[in-house]
Amino acid sequence: MRGSLGEIGEEAVINLIADKLISKPEAGESLKHPDDARDLLPRGPRLIYSMDAYRIKSLMLPWRTWSDIGWTALTGALSDVVVKGGVPSVAMIGLGLSSETDILDLEELVKGLREASNYYDVRITGGDTNESLDPWIAVSVIGFTTCKRPPSRRGARPGDVVIATGSYGSMGFIALHGVMEASGISWVVDNTKRVYLKLEVANVIMSTYRFIHASMDVSDGLGYTLEQLSELSGYGILLENLPVHPAGLREYCRNNIECMWRHVLVGGEEYGAVLIVAGENLDKVAEELDYYEIPYSIMGRVGNISPGIYINGARITVERWDQFRGWGKRFPMGDTR
Amino acid sequence: MRGSLGEIGEEAVINLIADKLISKPEAGESLKHPDDARDLLPRGPRLIYSMDAYRIKSLMLPWRTWSDIGWTALTGALSDVVVKGGVPSVAMIGLGLSSETDILDLEELVKGLREASNYYDVRITGGDTNESLDPWIAVSVIGFTTCKRPPSRRGARPGDVVIATGSYGSMGFIALHGVMEASGISWVVDNTKRVYLKLEVANVIMSTYRFIHASMDVSDGLGYTLEQLSELSGYGILLENLPVHPAGLREYCRNNIECMWRHVLVGGEEYGAVLIVAGENLDKVAEELDYYEIPYSIMGRVGNISPGIYINGARITVERWDQFRGWGKRFPMGDTR
Known part of the structure; x- marks a missing residue:
């Protein structure tokens, strides 16, 4: 189809989305499109649910297509639940789209959402479409868990070990050097076009939640995630080892450790998980991570020390993107140099 | 607090929303703000869930405050589930707000959401906030039902009876005459500032779902809802009686029935329910509606006739607001005059 959404009108827009994206009812379910609500039988003793939303503009990197945006939006929303x-x-x-939006762009967006839906085996069952001069996407997710007590962000205690899954440094490169410079670096482009979330992290947590004192995903930068866990728990985090990172970062930094730390702690959308694990049960969690072939790094430990992130004994500060004010500082880790 | 969201920044915005809006965990739950995801124990054998989204501008009538917008957004989302x-x-x-948005407006929005949350006894447990030049709100809802087979939109059969709860004509007045003229009519203003959804409709459906062949709420106009039910079921709907309507409409129309039909079939956001009931079991459904003190009208029946809405044997057409194109016709029922 060619033209803008305004030309084809709401019904055609909804039909396009519904035909290509909305899953049919499964066994035991009654409702389907065009019903606004859907029914679902519980698939576990406890629901885990969330809502995540994005300004489309904020997801748009020069090398991302609209289909990459769709992929990224669903990936990020799933990460909160996992x-x-x-x-x-x-x-x-939920979609907010401009009436000027090209139908081909909407088709790409839907394609990316569909690809992610297939890859993660998560059904997209409905939603809502509105006009917006500043396009946006909201994603609500319902999942199930066998955890009797899902880990919160506030249970880290001295002696716990800090584990991070996911790969870091590519989005950090963009945050530090800008999109222009990043667009010439192939490992940055490759690692940020689409991120592949490891759903199996949920299985690891389900089988070891008694030993996981706190957890948080990385959507706004690894440093921010670590700071949140530290502040909410009331103890400092002592970092000793870098997280998993692209080989390209090591080359770029010429093995300079400070340069590497600087890149891995800022960024966002890496969708790894930081798990704070009871020290004496580290082996059990590591075993599960190995079983599911999830790459991870044992980054450090929780100390009996005031909240904050420490590298080599020095407290560092990490800035985070502010939705309403932008970046707080141009060089987030400037005070450690 | 005074100033704009850009001045106070994202963290203060989120804290404002979290403090006033986000409910604490209940017994058996672990997760709470600032965790992005929450946990929930099933409260029924089957989930009913939905997502609804709005451009704030489209909810803004001159006599609505930001708190009315919050009320309306939650009411509309709950209606899909009920x-x-x-x-x-x-x-x-999910919220998209401009960095220019006044904090007082955000506080009002939160107040309206909170009032609706209290009134409907539905906890608001989380969400997400983003910047947007064109503010929007998305609401996801999870509910539970004992219905083994929740009614869809497609089960109407000849001989069924058409029941409508809710009151109609006020939003229709706005659709037909515009906001300027409507702002001088007190019954229109009073009925459209805030709509009060009858949650007990869910109880009626749970106890009589075997006799309810189809159902749909009224968010985009009663005529549109009736047409959807008719088209998806493959049979026409023969209307005989007006739905419940304000006394002011009867006065305005000077008892002219055609004028009244014209007003009640267009509009939107009335959040009544249209129930298509097996004729032989009408009494059972009516008894439940009476028990819960839900006002309703028996509007007509389903005929063995081609899909569409018929009044006095003549097929009528009703236009609906198109998100991307606006109203199809200025006078939706012009062809019946």
């Missing part, structure tokens, strides 16, 4: 030990089951999508 | 027999349990709120 890191609490939930296996995502269904998602609904 | 009309499928679901008792809403929790909701999450």
Whole structure:
């Protein structure tokens, strides 16, 4: 189809989305499109659910297509559920689109959402579409867990070990050097076009939640995640080892450790999980991570020290993107140099 | 607090929303703000869930405050779940707000959401906030039902009876005459500032779902809802009686029936329910509606006739607001005059 959404009108827009994106009812379910609500039988003793939303503009990197945006939006929303030990089951999508939006762009967006839906085996079952001069996407997710007590962000205690899954440094490169410079660096482009979330992290948490004192995903930068866990728990985090990172970062930094730390702690959308694990049970969690072939790094430990992130004994500060004010500082880790 | 969201920044915005809006965990739950995901124990054998989204501008009538917008957004989202027999349990709120937005407006929006949350006894448990030049709100709802087979939109059969709850004509007045003229009519203003959804409709459906062949709420106009039910079921709907309407409409129309039909069939956001009931079991459904003190009208019946809405044997057409194109016709029922 060619033209803008304004030309084809709401009904055609909804039909396009419904035909290509909305899953049919499964056994035991009654409702389907065009019903606004859907029914679902519980697939676990406890629901884990969330809503995540994005300004489309903020997801748009020069090398991302609209389909990459769709992929990224669903991936990010699932990440919130997975890191609490939930296996995502269904998602609904709210869209705000301009009447000037090209139908081909909408088709790409839907394609990316569909690809992610297939890859993660999460059904997209409905949503809502509105006009907006500043396009946006909202994703709600329902999952299920067997955890009797899903890990929160506030249970880290001295002696705990800090584990991070996911790969870091590519989005950090963009945050530090800008999109222009990043667009010439192939490992940055490759690692940020689409991120592949490890759903199996939910399985790891389900089988070891008694030993996981806190958890949080990385959507706004690894440093921010670590700071949140530290502040909410009331103890400092002592970092000793870098997280998993692209070989390209090591080359770029010429093995300079400070340069590497600087890149891995800022960024966002890496969708790894930081797990704070009881020290004496580290082996059990590591074993599960190995079983599911999830790459991870044992980054450090929780100390009996005031909240904050420490590298080599020095407290560092990490800035985070502010939705309403932008970046707080141009060089987030400037005070450690 | 005074100033704009850009001045206070994202963290203060989120804290403002979290403090005033986000409910604490209940017994058996672990997760709470600032965790992005929440946990919930099933409160019924089957989930009913949905997502609804709005451009704030499209909800803004001159006599509505930001708190009325919040009220309306939650009411509309709950309506989708209720009309499928679901008792809403929790909701999450996605917000897109401009950095120019006044903090006082955000506080009002939160107040309206909170009032609706209290009134409907539905907890708001989380959400997400983003910047947007064109503010929007998305609401996801999870409810539970005992219905083994929640009614869809497609089960109407000849001989069924058409029941409508809710009151109609006020939004229709606005659609037909415009906001300027409507602002001088007190019954229009009073009925459209805030709509009060009858949650008990879910109880009626749970106890009589075997006799309810189809259902749909009224968010885009009663005529549109009736047409959807008719088209999806493959049979026409023969209207005989007006729905419940304000006394002011009867006065305005000077008892002219055609004028009244014209007003009640267009509009939107009335959040009544249209129930298509097996004729031989009408009494059982009526008894439940009476028990819960839900006002309703028996509007007509389903005929063995081609899909469409018929009044006095003549097929009528009703236009609906198109998100991307606006109104199809200025006078939706012009062809019946």
